Amino acid sequence: MLTALERAQLEERAGACGLSLSEFMRRQSLGRAMPAAAIDNRARALLATALLRLGVNLNQITRRMNAGRLDSFGLPALIEDIRSHLDRITHEPDRDRAG
Secondary structure, three states, X not given: OOOHXXXXXXXXXXXXXXXXXXXXXXXXXXXXXXXXXXXXXXHHHHHHHHHHHHHHHHHHHHHHHHOOOOOOOOHHHXXXXXXXXXXXXXXXXXXXOOO
16 A cells, blocks of 8 residues: 555655556556656757857858868867767766656
């Protein structure tokens, strides 16, 4: 039998995954994959937007350099910014999708 606190915790975890409590429990008990929590999706969307902006900046710098109108002044900082974002993506700690 679940206590009220246990049920509330399970409902919160199910809601974070966008699932009903019964679907959450079914997936949990059968070892099926859980969807990413909504907060993870928002964080990934923000990171994707930041990377897109960096890519646009890199493209603009490259075009100007190729046209001979710009030196590489801002390029090292931009490359470091890109590396920082990529490190966040590739070294993100694994999360337990089951809960």
